[in-house]
Amino acid sequence: MTSIGQPSRTDAAASTDAATVYVCITCRYAGEGESEPRPGAILAAATAQAAEGSGVVIRPVRCLANCTRGLSAAVRCNGSWTYVFGGLDAACGPALVDGARLLANATDGIMPWRGRPEALKRGLIARVPPLDFKEFE
């Protein structure tokens, strides 16, 4: 069983080349008070469960600086753009895994719009280019 305290792939095959989803475990829904477990932690657990056997790595993180628009998560893959999402809910685990797989299979490093889960269309907060990115004019 996958734990959110560890990557969903814990063997030696897990590498930085794997698509990775960082899920904020300290996120709350906007306007809601304290609750335990935090909704972000519930999303992280659901995402880890959805990722089982997928090759997608799930890593919990405490705050992605998107607190007012949580729940929050980021999806990255080596050589690809990194995507930050907000406005997620506890049911978005499978969507995050699907998005990570789309990104991992994208030859241009960009998560395709077509086929992207709805939650990842309406919840896009930002995308960040890969380290070696150069804009061509």
Ligand code: FES
């Ligand atoms: S607490 Fe989740 S983004 Fe800050």
